Amino acid sequence: MADADGQVIVGLEVHCQLDTKSKLFCGCSTDYRSDGANTHVCPICLGLPGAMPALNKKAIQYAMRVAKALNCEILDESEFSRKNYFYPDLDKAYQITQYDKPLAEGGYLEIESDEGGEKRVRITRVHVEEDPGRLVHMGNVERGKYSLVDYNRAGIPLIEIVSEPDMRSPKEARKFLNKLRATLEYLSVFDSEKEGSLRVDANISITGSERVEVKNITSYKGVEKALTFEVTRQKNLIRRGQKIERETRHFLEARGVTQAGRSKETENDYRYFPEPDLRPLRVKSWVEDIVLPELPDARRERFIKEYACSLNHARTLTGELKLANFFEQVVAADRQGLSSLASTWIADTLIGELNYRDMGIDRIDAAGFTGLVRILKEGTITDKSGIEILRVMLDQRQKGEPIETAAGIVKRLNLAKTSGDAGAITTAIEEAINENPKALEDYRNGKAGALNFLVGQVMKKTRGKADPGELNRLLLEALKAREA
Amino acid sequence: MAGQITFEPDDRYNAFLATCKTATHGSGKLAGVAVAVKDNISTQGIETTCASKILKGYIPPYDAHAVGLLRASGAAIVGKTNMDEFGMGTTTENSAFGPTLNPCDTGRVPGGSSGGSAAAVAAGMARMALGTDTGGSIRCPAAFCGIVGLKPSYGRVSRYGLIAYSNSLEQIGPMAKTVKDVSDLMGVIAGYDRHDSTSRDKPYAHTPSADVKGLRIGIPQEYFGAGVDAGVASVVKSAIGKLEELGATTVPCSIPSMEYALAAYYVTCTCEASSNLARFDGVRYGPAADTKKSWHDAYQEVRRDGFGPEVRRRIMLGTFALSSGYYGKYYAKAQIARENVRNDFNRIFADVDVIAGPTMPTIAFKLKEKSDPLSMYLADILTVPANLAGIPAISVPCGKSEGMPVGLQIMGRTFEDERVIDVAYAYEQAVN
Numbered sequence: 001m002a003d004a005d006g007q008v009i010v011g012l013e014v015h016c017q018l019d020t021k022s023k024l025f026c027g028c029s030t031d032y033r034s035d036g037a038n039t040h041v042c043p044i045c046l047g048l049p050g051a052m053p054a055l056n057k058k059a060i061q062y063a064m065r066v067a068k069a070l071n072c073e074i075l076d077e078s079e080f081s082r083k084n085y086f087y088p089d090l091d092k093a094y095q096i097t098q099y100d101k102p103l104a105e106g107g108y109l110e111i112e113s114d115e116g117g118e119k120r121v122r123i124t125r126v127h128v129e130e131d132p133g134r135l136v137h138m139g140n141v142e143r144g145k146y147s148l149v150d151y152n153r154a155g156i157p158l159i160e161i162v163s164e165p166d167m168r169s170p171k172e173a174r175k176f177l178n179k180l181r182a183t184l185e186y187l188s189v190f191d192s193e194k195e196g197s198l199r200v201d202a203n204i205s206i207t208g209s210e211r212v213e214v215k216n217i218t219s220y221k222g223v224e225k226a227l228t229f230e231v232t233r234q235k236n237l238i239r240r241g242q243k244i245e246r247e248t249r250h251f252l253e254a255r256g257v258t259q260a261g262r263s264k265e266t267e268n269d270y271r272y273f274p275e276p277d278l279r280p281l282r283v284k285s286w287v288e289d290i291v292l293p294e295l296p297d298a299r300r301e302r303f304i305k306e307y308a309c310s311l312n313h314a315r316t317l318t319g320e321l322k323l324a325n326f327f328e329q330v331v332a333a334d335r336q337g338l339s340s341l342a343s344t345w346i347a348d349t350l351i352g353e354l355n356y357r358d359m360g361i362d363r364i365d366a367a368g369f370t371g372l373v374r375i376l377k378e379g380t381i382t383d384k385s386g387i388e389i390l391r392v393m394l395d396q397r398q399k400g401e402p403i404e405t406a407a408g409i410v411k412r413l414n415l416a417k418t419s420g421d422a423g424a425i426t427t428a429i430e431e432a433i434n435e436n437p438k439a440l441e442d443y444r445n446g447k448a449g450a451l452n453f454l455v456g457q458v459m460k461k462t463r464g465k466a467d468p469g470e471l472n473r474l475l476l477e478a479l480k481a482r483e484a
Numbered sequence: 485m486a487g488q489i490t491f492e493p494d495d496r497y498n499a500f501l502a503t504c505k506t507a508t509h510g511s512g513k514l515a516g517v518a519v520a521v522k523d524n525i526s527t528q529g530i531e532t533t534c535a536s537k538i539l540k541g542y543i544p545p546y547d548a549h550a551v552g553l554l555r556a557s558g559a560a561i562v563g564k565t566n567m568d569e570f571g572m573g574t575t576t577e578n579s580a581f582g583p584t585l586n587p588c589d590t591g592r593v594p595g596g597s598s599g600g601s602a603a604a605v606a607a608g609m610a611r612m613a614l615g616t617d618t619g620g621s622i623r624c625p626a627a628f629c630g631i632v633g634l635k636p637s638y639g640r641v642s643r644y645g646l647i648a649y650s651n652s653l654e655q656i657g658p659m660a661k662t663v664k665d666v667s668d669l670m671g672v673i674a675g676y677d678r679h680d681s682t683s684r685d686k687p688y689a690h691t692p693s694a695d696v697k698g699l700r701i702g703i704p705q706e707y708f709g710a711g712v713d714a715g716v717a718s719v720v721k722s723a724i725g726k727l728e729e730l731g732a733t734t735v736p737c738s739i740p741s742m743e744y745a746l747a748a749y750y751v752t753c754t755c756e757a758s759s760n761l762a763r764f765d766g767v768r769y770g771p772a773a774d775t776k777k778s779w780h781d782a783y784q785e786v787r788r789d790g791f792g793p794e795v796r797r798r799i800m801l802g803t804f805a806l807s808s809g810y811y812g813k814y815y816a817k818a819q820i821a822r823e824n825v826r827n828d829f830n831r832i833f834a835d836v837d838v839i840a841g842p843t844m845p846t847i848a849f850k851l852k853e854k855s856d857p858l859s860m861y862l863a864d865i866l867t868v869p870a871n872l873a874g875i876p877a878i879s880v881p882c883g884k885s886e887g888m889p890v891g892l893q894i895m896g897r898t899f900e901d902e903r904v905i906d907v908a909y910a911y912e913q914a915v916n
Contacts, residue, residue, distance in 0.1 A: 043546050047763050049539070049647040050526040050548060052680050084759050084806070088779050093762030149767070271806035273815055276651035276756055277643075278681050 004238040006207035008231055010173045011165035012223070013201040015158050016184060017131065018062045019191045023155035024130045025053030025096065032152035033195060037136070045155035047091030052277045059128060059157035061290075062189040063103055064283060066159055067126045068290050069183050072107030076284045078127075080275040085268045088149050089133040097129035097160075099272045103281070109183065110297060111175045112315065114168060121176050122164035131156040153196075159189075165203060165211075170227035173202065177220050178319060182296045185321040193360070204230050209238065210246035214258050217251045226251040229258055299324055307331065307339035316347040322361045323351075329366035330373060342373050349387060353394055363397055372406035384464040385415040417467050425471055428461035429454075429478045443479060451475070486511040489518060491562040493610075497585040497594070499603040502531050503563035514672060515558030520610035522601050523564040524571055525656060526645035527551050530561070534647050535579035536569045538790030542769045548645020549680065550614060550656050550673040557672040562610055565600030569792045570761065571618055571649040573597050574863050575854060576625070578794045583851065588630055588888060592848040595628030597621040601659050602629040611660065612669045616646055618654040619749050620843075620867025623879035626659055627891025628848035630881045632666045632908065633659040637899045638874030639684040641670075642677030648760040650753035651682075653871040663880060663909040667692050670901065690902040692909035697731035699907065700836040706742045707841025707866055707893075715885035720842040723882035723892045726914055727840070727907065737832045737839070741824040742869060748821035749868040750861060751805055751814045757795075758802030764790065797857065825872040833897045838907055842866060843879040843891030866893065876901040880908035882915075 023030055026044035043051040067074050081099035104126040113119035133151040138144045161180065167173045177200065184190035191197060200223050205211035212234070214226050234244050248261040294302070296318050303314040303324075318324045327346055331338045350369070354361060372393070376386050389409045396403045410416055432454055433440055439457075442450035458471055488508040493500070501523050509516050521527055524534045526544035528551075533539040547555065554561060568578035576599025577583040584599040586592040587607040594603045598615030602625030605613050615622040617635035626633030634657045641656045648654070658669035667690060674688035701724065708717050728734060739745075766773035766786035773782030791799070805814035832839060845866055854860040870877035875898050882892035892911065896904040 043544075046768065048526075048544065048546070048769075049532070049534075049542070049763070050544070050645040051546075052644050052648075054679055054681055082759050084762060086762065086765065086780070086783055088765075088767055091763065091768065093765065094759050269808045271759070271803065271808075271811075273755060273759070273806055273811065276682075277648075 002208045002238045002244070003206070004235045006209070006238075008169055009165045009205050009207065009211075010167035010170070010227060011203040012163045012167070012173060012176060013203075014161045014163075014177065014180060015199040016161070016190050017194065017197040018059050018128075018157040018159055018189055019194075020056060020058050020062060020157055022056055022058075024056050024059050024128070024157035025155055028155065030156055035152070037148070037150035038152060040152045041154070045091070046151055047154075053096060053275070055278060055281070056157065060103070060281065060283065061286060062157075062187075063126065063128045063159050064286060065187045065189055065290055065292065066161070066184060067104030067107065069187055069292055069295055070104075070107040070109055070123045070126060070161070072104035072123055072126055074104045074283060074287055075101065076282060077101065078103045078281045078283070080278045080281065081272045082275050084271040087132070088147070089135050089154075091133060091151060091154055095130060095132060096275050096278070098127035101280075102127035103283070109163075109176065109179055111172065111179045114172055119166075121166040124162040124164055126162075127160050129158050129160060130154070131158050165205075170224045170231060173227055174220065174224040177223055179296065181220065182319055182321065186293055186295050186299075188293070202227055204234070206231070206234050206238065206244070209234065209244040212244065212246070213248045214251050215248055215261065218253065222251060222253050225256050226258055229256060233258070303327075303343075307335065307343060309339070309343045313343040313347040316351070317343060320361070326361050326364065326366055326369075330370045333370065337377060338370070338373050341377055342370075345373060345376070345386070349390065353390060357394060357398055359394065359398060364394075365403065368393060368403060368405065375406050375410060379467070380417055381410055381415050382417055382464055382467065385410070385417075388413070388415065388464075415465060417465050425458065425462060425466050425474050426478070428458045428466070429471075429475050431461060432457040433478060433482070440479075440482065444483070485509070486515055486558060489516060489560045489562070491518060491560075493604075495609065497587055497590065497603045497607055498582050499565055499584050499600040499607065499609065500563040501533060501535060501566050501581055501600070504530065504561060507560035507562045509560035510555065510558045512556065512558030513668065514554070514612075517559050517612060518562045518610045519554055519559040519669070520563055520565045520601055520604040520613040521551060521554075521561055522598050522613070522615050523567055524616055524647045524649070525551060525614055526647065527561060527564065530564060532564060532647070533580075534570045535567045535581055536764075536791065536795065537580045538764045538766075538770045538786070540771060544645075546645065548656075549642035549677045551645060553673050553675075554614070559612075559672070563604075565598070565604055565613060567600055568597035568621075569795050570647070570757070571597040571616060571621055571654070572757070572794050572798055574620070574624055574860050575849060576600060577851065578792055580792055585851075586629060586848050589848065592850050592888065593628065593853075595625035595844070595848060597625075598633075598659065599625045602626055602631055602633070605629070605631050605659055605661060612665055613659040614656055614669075614673070615659045616654055616656050617867075617871065618650050618753060619864045619871050622657045622659060623843045623867050623877060623891065623893060624864075626879040627843035627881075627889065627893075630889030631659060631661050632663050632878065632880050632912075633657065634666050634670060634878045634901065634905065635870060635876065636670065636674065636901050637686070637876045638871075639682050640686050640688070640876075640899065640901060641673050642675075642680040642683045644677055644679040644683075648756070650756040651760070652756060653749070653753055663692055663905060663912045666878070667905050667909070670905070674901075684899070686899050688901060690905065693906050694910040694913045696727055696907055696910040699727070699732040699838065701727060701732050701734045701907075702737040702832050702836035702839040703734050704737050704739045704742075704832075704839060704841060706739050711862065711865065712842060712845040713847070713885070716842050716844070716846060716890050719883040719885050719890040720840075720892055723911060724840050727911055730910055730914055732907075735836050737836065739825070739828045739832070739869060741821065741828045742865070744821040745825055745869050745872055746861065746865055748818040748825070749864070749872060750801070751818035752822065752872075754798045754802030755806050755815050755818075756802070758799045758806065761791070761795065761799055766790070794857065822872045825869055826874070829869070829873045829875060829895075837896070838904060839895045840907075841893055843893040847885050847888035847890065870895050874898055876904050878904045878908045880912055882911065
């Protein structure tokens with residue numbers, strides 16, 4: 001029965017561009033993004049009459065690496081098929097894909113579940129196919145005068161990863177995607193930063209109701225957004241006693257909504273049949289050549305063991321290849337000494353600051369950041385100053401200005417802790433207490449907030465440079481002295 | 485460039501769709517030899533239409549692999565020959581640019597679909613020609629026009645640049661007046677090509693030998709059964725008798741799977757064709773779509789106007805057969821029938837070296853004689869088994885019936901193209 005409080009069930013079909021040098025069936029370069037339309041094309045990827053596909057072995061080897069990392073069984077013999085449909089971006093009017101004999105089947109990927117533990121999302125299959133070209137609409141897609149076709153993208157190798165409906169929330173779907181992205185990047189077969197390198201179709205249902213397919217999701221955030229929208233939409237329908245139609249909807253990223261797709265009558269019958277221009281794909285002898293690098297789960301466990309990272313920090317740091325590499329670069333010089341501070345500062349502070357500025361970790365100089373961590377470790381600045389220094393460095397980076405060292409910034413802004421300079425702190429404490437008799441009274445009456453208030457006042461007076469431990473001790477002493 | 489030849493033929497048979505008035509050539513084995521190329525084989529810079537309106541004006545930017553080999557051997561490509569549109573036919577009447585006439589009798593068809601290539605050779609306009617054979621399209625016109633034509637083993641000649649009609653069945657092959665020329669041309673075009681994943685590393689470097697002593701020839705009863713014209717059968721039987729005189733022995737045999745061969749053939753080729761020909765939509769080449777219409781309507785219009793009736797018929801048949809729910813009933817079944825044909829040949833070839841019979845059940849039809857499609861399809865019954873099995877088959881002229889040429893067909897084991905060449909050569913040498 002339809003139930004608005006029913007369980008959310010999500011399955012994903014993820015298409016990723018494999019980061020090979022040449023296309024799947026011809027020698028054209030895949031590095032097309034910065035070049036003009038139709039400049040990376042040849043008779044094969046243009047689908048000119050008489051041209052035939054010749055399989056790029058590298059693409060298959062990349063896909064096999066993925067299949068193995070996803071714990072799939074790689075089939076000894078798989079097959080390419082033609083998926084026939086008419087669309088102007090599809091030069092041959094069929095897509096060469098894999099249908100009933102995919103490259104690999106039956107694997108799993110572990111993600112962090114909503115309940116906090118690890119859970120397995122089963123992988124149904126992994127297969128390889130070619131990307132179609134791209135339509136460029138002149139004006140609005142419906143009302144524009146015409147559309148142009150760019151075949152640069154045609155023939156880029158794609159891997160399609162189909163999951164079982166094992167995710168239970170939009171958040172889990174996002175986590176699955178993040179984990180998948182990390183895995184693909186660790187395997188060096190995928191560049192998530194290339195525009196259009198990921199496309200997701202999501203199946204979502206609520207127990208007891210029909211399932212809805214949401215197509216055309218092109219970002220990691222988009223998956224969570226689209227599914228959250230769908231959960232609300234579907235639950236509202238159920239609450240109003242309406243039925244959920246089994247349908248295909250499209251995600252409009254800019255508006256954050258899904259929209260009903262075309263009606264059933266015009267749905268395609270793809271008329272799949274084996275691609276007669278390619279031989280069956282026999283990969284048995286290549287399987288033993290697959291060497292997997294350390295994958296995110298293994299690296300996470302190593303971070304916990306080797307650097308004493310917390311589970312959460314280890315998860316965050318290993319969730320992105322570049323982040324994990326950055327962390328290890330920072331602590332390389334002094335593993336024991338820096339790892340605790342570095343993991344906290346990267347996972348809890350740096351990531352937030354980067355996100356705020358929409359900057360990638362690869363724009364940060366590890367040595368410069370290490371300098372900051374060292375100063376923090378020496379204890380000559382406060383955490384607050386640490387953040388200030390980091391922000392200065394990031395701003396300089398973003399503006400393309402010369403970047404100062406952390407030590408230089410400490411000096412220029414005079415951020416060194418007033419530690420040891422008990423006199424300055426004592427003066428500030430005396431001033432703070434004298435200026436706030438109400439706080440003193442509250443403190444005496446046992447109001448908890450009063451002490452914090454006074455700490456804040458003293459911090460302000462020392463411009464954040466007071467060592468918090470020392471400040472606390474001296475303040476308590478001063479208060480005690482007044483009681484006496 | 486080693487030289488050039490002038491090519492201004494008196495093409496009274498409508499054998500050519502395009503000619504090269506001055507054809508340059510390099511040096512090599514075929515230096516200066518005039519070679520005609522069927523119009524479904526891509527030739528860089530020379531219009532290639534598959535005898536279809538939908539490709540009118542299409543000038544390929546690249547050479548088919550076989551054409552590149554031809555050029556490298558010094559051959560002069562003198563023109564593109566007429567054919568049934570996209571290779572779909574047995575008469576060359578299904579050309580959008582008018583039928584080719586049979587040089588032996590202009591009231592008759594030259595056979596098809598490589599009718600233009602056969603007529604060009606038979607009339608002496610070109611010494612050699614490339615044809616393509618999907619279900620008999622080299623051997624049928626060779627038989628009807630009285631020349632030699634070889635359908636190579638599947639995979640022996642690269643299909644790269646051949647505008648696909650039915651990928652799993654077709655091969656490019658040589659056509660000429662003599663077995664020696666056919667053999668020489670085969671030597672140029674055969675071999676592995678990395679652009680064609682179905683091609684095999686089986687180059688051809690053979691000098692024909694006329695020795696057939698001790699050769700065992702299988703004679704399938706089906707090749708002399710119902711539907712085979714008595715006059716044709718008797719000419720072919722006496723040709724086989726000639727081979728016996730030369731020292732070969734004959735062994736009666738049977739190919740029971742032939743009962744389903746024609747059906748398997750037509751299901752396979754129409755299915756593949758429906759997909760292969762889907763790309764002709766007026767977007768990238770050929771007559772452009774009317775851009776004021778939505779793309780879907782424009783596609784329909786371009787394809788309705790651009791394809792001839794036989795092509796439309798086969799596209800629709802194939803589209804239907806591949807539709808959801810019908811795949812298992814048609815395409816998958818056809819592949820089983822195909823496997824049965826292969827098995828029958830394997831069984832027979834365990835005992836004999838080659839199989840011989842007529843190439844075509846009749847002599848060349850009169851123009852417009854085969855007006856209903858089914859009776860035309862039936863004419864392919866003796867040629868399609870070799871395509872279904874992927875084995876080499878040659879047609880060599882072996883006499884006349886009613887004054888028209890008759891072809892003796894010799895089929896061999898896969899990749900034993902040399903042997904069928906030798907048998908044809910032995911016969912040819914014995915009678916000339």
